[in-house]
Amino acid sequence: MNNQLCHADVQTLPGDLTRRAADFFRAISDPTRLKLLYLVAGRGSENICSHELAQALQVAPPTVTHHMKRLAAVGLVERHQQGKWAYYTVNNPKFCQLNSLITALGTPCPLLEDGGHCIQKAQ
Structure with a gap:
C-alpha cells in the first residue's frame, strides 16, 4: 500500500491567510448557509430576494439575513438593497472554487492503491 499524501509540499499558512481561511470555513460550516449559497448560485447572475x-x-x-451576512463577509455573495428587501447574487469565481473543493472532498486520492481518501493515510 502506498502511504504517499496527495500533496507535494505542506507549508505553514501565513497568519493573515490562516485567519481568512478560518473565517471562510466557519462561514460555510453551517448546512443552512450552504443551502442558501447554492440557491443563490442556482440563479446565476440574477438577483434573488431574501x-x-x-x-x-x-x-x-431574520434567519436568512443572519446567514447571508456571513456569506457576504467572506465574499461568496453580494448584497444589494432595494427598499426594504435585500437581494443577493453569487460571486461566481469564489463559488466555483468552493464548489470544486466540495466536489473534491468526495474524490479518492489517485496516489492510493486502495482508493482511500488522502487524509486517511497520513503517517
Whole structure:
C-alpha cells in the first residue's frame, strides 16, 4: 500500500491567510448557509430576494439575513438593497472554487492503491 499524501509540499499558512481561511470555513460550516449559497448560485447572475430564500428553506427572514451576512463577509455573495428587501447574487469565481473543493472532498486520492481518501493515510 502506498502511504504517499496527495500533496507535494505542506507549508505553514501565513497568519493573515490562516485567519481568512478560518473565517471562510466557519462561514460555510453551517448546512443552512450552504443551502442558501447554492440557491443563490442556482440563479446565476440574477438577483434573488431574501424573502424568496426564506420561503424556499421555510425559515424566518431574520434567519436568512443572519446567514447571508456571513456569506457576504467572506465574499461568496453580494448584497444589494432595494427598499426594504435585500437581494443577493453569487460571486461566481469564489463559488466555483468552493464548489470544486466540495466536489473534491468526495474524490479518492489517485496516489492510493486502495482508493482511500488522502487524509486517511497520513503517517
